[in-house]
Amino acid sequence: xxxxxxxxxxxxxxxxxxxxxxxxxxxxxxxxxxxxxxxxxxxxxxxxxxxxxxxxxxxxxxxxxxxxxxxxxxxxxxxxxxxxxxxxxxxxxxxxxxxxxxxxxxxxxxxx
Amino acid sequence: xxxxxxxxxxxxxxxxxxxxxxxxxxxxxxxxxxxxxxxxxxxxxxxxxxxxxxxxxxxxxxxxxxxxxxxxxxxxxxxxxxxxxxxxxxxxxxxxxxxxxxxxxxxxxxxxxxxxxxxxxxxxxxxxxxxxxxxxxxxxxxxxxxxxxxxxxxxxxxxxxxxxxxxxxxxxxxxxxxxxxxxxxxxxxxxxxxxxxxxxxxxxxxxxxxxxxxxxxxxxxxxxxxxxxxxxxxxxxxxxxxxxxxxxxxxxxxxxxxxxxxxxxxxxxxxxxxxxxxxxxxxxxxxxxxxxxxxxxxxxxxxxxxxxxxxxxxxxxxxxxxxxxxxxxxxxxxxxxxxxxxxxxxxxxxxxxxxxxxxxxxxxxxxxxxxxxxxxxxxxxxxxxxxxxxxxxxxxxxxxxxxxxxxxxxxxxxxxxxxxxxxxxxxxxxxxxxxxxxxxxxxxxxxxxxxxxxxxxxxxxxxxxxxxxxxxxxxxxxxxxxxxxxxxxxxxx
Numbered sequence: 246x247x248x249x250x251x252x253x254x255x256x257x258x259x260x261x262x263x264x265x266x267x268x269x270x271x272x273x274x275x276x277x278x279x280x281x282x283x284x285x286x287x288x289x290x291x292x293x294x295x296x297x298x299x300x301x302x303x304x305x306x307x308x309x310x311x312x313x314x315x316x317x318x319x320x321x322x323x324x325x326x327x328x329x330x331x332x333x334x335x336x337x338x339x340x341x342x343x344x345x346x347x348x349x350x351x352x353x354x355x356x357x
Numbered sequence: 358x359x360x361x362x363x364x365x366x367x368x369x370x371x372x373x374x375x376x377x378x379x380x381x382x383x384x385x386x387x388x389x390x391x392x393x394x395x396x397x398x399x400x401x402x403x404x405x406x407x408x409x410x411x412x413x414x415x416x417x418x419x420x421x422x423x424x425x426x427x428x429x430x431x432x433x434x435x436x437x438x439x440x441x442x443x444x445x446x447x448x449x450x451x452x453x454x455x456x457x458x459x460x461x462x463x464x465x466x467x468x469x470x471x472x473x474x475x476x477x478x479x480x481x482x483x484x485x486x487x488x489x490x491x492x493x494x495x496x497x498x499x500x501x502x503x504x505x506x507x508x509x510x511x512x513x514x515x516x517x518x519x520x521x522x523x524x525x526x527x528x529x530x531x532x533x534x535x536x537x538x539x540x541x542x543x544x545x546x547x548x549x550x551x552x553x554x555x556x557x558x559x560x561x562x563x564x565x566x567x568x569x570x571x572x573x574x575x576x577x578x579x580x581x582x583x584x585x586x587x588x589x590x591x592x593x594x595x596x597x598x599x600x601x602x603x604x605x606x607x608x609x610x611x612x613x614x615x616x617x618x619x620x621x622x623x624x625x626x627x628x629x630x631x632x633x634x635x636x637x638x639x640x641x642x643x644x645x646x647x648x649x650x651x652x653x654x655x656x657x658x659x660x661x662x663x664x665x666x667x668x669x670x671x672x673x674x675x676x677x678x679x680x681x682x683x684x685x686x687x688x689x690x691x692x693x694x695x696x697x698x699x700x701x702x703x704x705x706x707x708x709x710x711x712x713x714x715x716x717x718x719x720x721x722x723x724x725x726x727x728x729x730x731x732x733x734x735x736x737x738x739x740x741x742x743x744x745x746x747x748x749x750x751x752x753x754x755x756x757x758x759x760x761x762x763x764x765x766x767x768x769x770x771x772x773x774x775x776x777x778x779x780x781x782x783x784x785x786x787x788x789x790x791x792x793x794x795x796x797x798x799x800x801x802x803x804x805x806x807x808x809x810x811x812x813x814x815x816x817x818x819x820x821x822x823x824x825x826x827x828x829x830x831x832x833x834x835x836x837x838x839x840x841x842x843x844x845x846x847x848x849x850x
Contacts, residue, residue, distance in 0.1 A: 265521075265525065270517075273521065277521065277524050277525070277528075280524075280525065280528045281528055283528075284528045284529075284531045284532045284535070285531075287532055287535050288531065288532075288534075288535040288538070290535075291535040291536070291538050291539035292538070313538070313544070314535075314538070317487055317531075317534070317535075317538075317544075320487070320491060321490075321531050324491070324494045324527075325524075325528070327498065328494075328498070328501075328520070328524055328527075331498075331501060331520070332517075332520055332521070332524065335501075335505065335513065335516060335517050335520060336517060338508065338513055339513040339514055339516075339517045342508070342509075342510045342513050342514075343510055343513070343514055351514050351517070351518075353511060353514060353515070353588065
């Protein structure tokens with residue numbers, strides 16, 4: 246199971262990077278969203294995937310689900326949600342002000 | 358007394374929340390920000406004194422013992438950096454009301470400013486790798502707000518790039534933490550450091566170490582990952598540039614210092630040798646950038662990169678002298694970079710342009726400003742007896758003792774070129790005939806000089822009074838060289 250999820254995370258990373266390297270702004274935003282999904286799935290896998298086990302470490306229980314990766318993912322999801330929404334607004338405003346969504350034209354000169 | 362550790366995070370946080378309610382009343386916001394930053398500075402000063410007297414403060418949040426809960430660790434290094442951060446915050450809080458912010462101040466400038474300080478202090482204090490990521494995000498979120506404030510065409514364009522590069526490196530940070538967690542099964546830094554020594558496959562740990570280095574190097578703007586820095590630091594207001602230049606890249610370099618003096622210290626031949634090369638290249642390319650432009654803000658922004666190079670050189674060499682040089686240089690650079698950004702902000706404001714080719718003869722109107730820039734250039738380049746000299750002397754001494762002769766030569770050459778790049782502002786902008794700029798209307802600089810004089814005076818004291826500061830820095834370096842002290846004090850074994 247871990248192998249499959251790892252490969253899935255890898256595919257998400259690859260598509261994310263492909264999208265980030267595009268010129269169109271919206272594709273880049275989608276790329277970053279995919280990147281965060283990949284990262285979250287990856288943390289999840291790192292805590293080992295188990296079903297039906299209690300998420301606590303008590304005496305006598307040797308087989309338990311690690312609760313820490315889940316806490317980490319939750320934090321990370323909230324953060325990337327916030328950043329993505331900010332990024333969308335920023336991308337929208339940038340496009341409006343600069344009249345282009347092509348990164349090639351958003352380079353800029355020296356003395357501005 | 359362990360609750361002291363949380364104060365540098367809590368005070369700016371609560372102040373920021375209070376200030377949100379006074380958003381539309383600019384005068385109250387200004388006054389409160391000054392007051393809160395002074396309180397915060399007082400507390401940071403007390404913590405600094407307390408840590409020097411009584412040793413590391415450790416706070417186990419929620420009462421959870423060390424490896425399980427999040428812990429806050431204020432050791433001597435964190436205490437020094439938190440104090441410096443608060444000094445810069447005070448200077449910026451007093452400078453901000455007098456700049457051209459007017460229309461922007463009531464768009465949550467002051468709350469964002471204080472949130473930034475919260476994030477920076479938190480990143481210095483935390484003893485948990487994932488919590489470090491969270492504080493990175495706190496300070497980055499505030500910085501996204503600050504950099505875009507005003508919403509000019511150019512500003513929006515550069516903020517977008519800044520946000521994208523930081524979002525990308527943050528996600529890599531999370532991934533690196535996940536890798537590390539899979540190998541050692543913990544995110545507490547002391548606990549990681551302890552377990553790293555027991556791991557059998559050191560190769561994978563080195564790979565994770567390099568991945569973490571990549572993340573921090575992006576934030577710290579090291580060669581070859583500095584490409585995002587110069588332009589995005591130029592577009593916002595001078596106060597924001599000063600805060601970014603002084604604090605944000607330094608958080609990145611602090612993380613490298615912490616992680617590579619505590620956790621990844623078993624494969625020094627590979628990782629730390631890499632740092633020395635990167636240090637040299639950062640110095641060369643940064644200073645070339647500074648020489649290549651006529652935009653005065655860009656000159657200062659490019660000068661961040663060689664400074665980061667100097668600091669990482671000490672981490673790469675990793676001996677007593679070089680590390681104390683790194684820490685001295687870190688504090689020195691935080692203060693002088695903010696002073697320079699504020700200075701250049703005044704120069705650009707009075708001249709009405711940041712293009713050096715359009716300036717000239719300013720010294721006839723603003724002699725004091727000119728001489729301040731002159732002194733700042735000397736401090737930055739490391740002319741004795743100013744603070745840059747002490748840091749560089751220690752760094753180069755350490756590197757020389759380690760047999761890294763090439764890097765010493767590069768460092769000395771870079772210092773000369775740094776001096777030249779700032780002197781270029783002085784020569785082209787301040788010298789020349791009185792009427793170089795044609796009809797010139799003198800603008801008021803009321804209130805703008807005081808914070809700069811304060812920061813410059815501190816830089817000079819840091820250099821002249823090295824006798825008093827050196828023993829502190831030296832003890833911090835000795836402390837960093839022995840990771841067991843940190844591990845033992847956190848895990849209480």
